[in-house]
Amino acid sequence: MAKTAGFCFGVDRAVGKVYELAESGVKVCTLGPIIHNANVVADLEKKGVFICCSPDQAPTDGVLIIRSHGVPQSVYDEIERLGLRCEDCTCPFVAKIHQIAAERSRRGDVLLIAGDPEHPEVVGITGFCTGEHYVFSTPAQLEALITAHQLEQRPVSMCSQTTYHVGNWQQAKEIAARRCQKLEIFDTVCGATASRQQEAEELSRHCDLMVVVGDRHSSNTAKLREVCEKNCRTILLETAQEMLQQDILCAKIIGVTAGASTPARIIKEVLHTMSELLNDVQGEEFSFEKALE
Ligand code: F3S
Numbered sequence: 001m002a003k004t005a006g007f008c009f010g011v012d013r014a015v016g017k018v019y020e021l022a023e024s025g026v027k028v029c030t031l032g033p034i035i036h037n038a039n040v041v042a043d044l045e046k047k048g049v050f051i052c053c054s055p056d057q058a059p060t061d062g063v064l065i066i067r068s069h070g071v072p073q074s075v076y077d078e079i080e081r082l083g084l085r086c087e088d089c090t091c092p093f094v095a096k097i098h099q100i101a102a103e104r105s106r107r108g109d110v111l112l113i114a115g116d117p118e119h120p121e122v123v124g125i126t127g128f129c130t131g132e133h134y135v136f137s138t139p140a141q142l143e144a145l146i147t148a149h150q151l152e153q154r155p156v157s158m159c160s161q162t163t164y165h166v167g168n169w170q171q172a173k174e175i176a177a178r179r180c181q182k183l184e185i186f187d188t189v190c191g192a193t194a195s196r197q198q199e200a201e202e203l204s205r206h207c208d209l210m211v212v213v214g215d216r217h218s219s220n221t222a223k224l225r226e227v228c229e230k231n232c233r234t235i236l237l238e239t240a241q242e243m244l245q246q247d248i249l250c251a252k253i254i255g256v257t258a259g260a261s262t263p264a265r266i267i268k269e270v271l272h273t274m275s276e277l278l279n280d281v282q283g284e285e286f287s288f289e290k291a292l293e
Pocket residue numbers: 008009010011068069091092093094162163190191192193260
C-alpha cells in the first residue's frame with residue numbers, strides 16, 4: 001500500500017471547505033466538479049451542492065467555489081463584475097504558477113508550459129499569460145516548438161502543470177537547457193505528485209499487480225497508471241465494485257495506490273472487497289485493511 005495514496009493537501013482543503021459550507025446551510029455552487037471523483041461529487045450533490053459551468057450561472061445568494069485547479073484571470077474579473085460571493089480554493093501551488101505566468105509575461109518572456117492544454121489547471125495558467133505562450137505535452141513537442149518559434153535566443157520561462165509526468169519534465173528541462181540560451185525554469189511539478197509517482201514506480205517494481213484507485217478523468221490518477229504499467233500488470237478502479245476476482249487471483253504481490261482526488265473511504269472499500277474476493281476462494285478470514293493498520 002502506497003503511503004502517499006489518496007487526497008493531497010490542495011484537494012483536501014477544497015473538498016473540506018465545500019463540506020463545511022454545505023453543512024452550515026449555505027447555498028453552495030462549485031465552478032465545475034470540485035474534484036475529478038464522481039463519488040465525492042454525487043455525495044455533495046445530496047447535500048445540495050450544485051455545479052455551474054460559468055459565474056453567470058451561479059446564484060447571487062450563495063457562495064461560488066473556485067476549485068483547486070484554479071481559473072483564468074478572466075473568470076476572477078467576471079466574478080467581481082457580477083458581485084458574487086466567492087471562496088477561492090485554488091491550491092496555493094497552482095496560484096504560484098499563476099503569479100509566475102503573469103510576472104514573466106509582463107517582463108516580455110515567452111512562456112512554455114508543460115501539460116495537457118485541455119486540462120482546467122492549464123487553461124487557468126494560460127489565462128494568466130498576457131504575452132506569447134505555448135503548451136507542450138511531450139518532450140518531442142517542446143523540441144518542435146523551440147525550432148518553430150526560434151526560441152534559442154529569446155527570453156523564455158518554463159513551468160509545468162502540477163501533475164505533469166515527472167520523467168517527461170526531467171527530459172523537457174534537459175532539452176530546454178541545451179537549446180535555449182536565455183532560459184529560466186520553474187520547477188512546478190507538485191511535491192505531492194512527484195512523491196506519488198515515485199512511490200508508485202518503486203512499488204510496482206516489486207509487485208506483479210498494481211491496483212490504482214481513482215477517477216478515470218483524473219489526470220494524476222492516469223499518470224500513476226502510466227508509471228505502474230511500465231513495471232507490472234496494472235488495473236484502474238473507480239470503485240470497489242469494479243474489482244474482479246480473476247484480476248487478483250493470479251497475483252502473488254499486489255500493490256495499491258490512489259490518485260490525489262481519491263477519498264480514503266473508497267481506498268478502504270477496495271481493500272475490503274479485495275479481502276472478500278480472496279477469502280471467498282481460500283476460505284480464510286484475512287483482512288488487508290487490518291493487516292495494513
Ligand atoms: Fe495542490 Fe499538488 Fe494537490 S498542486 S491540488 S497539492 S497535487
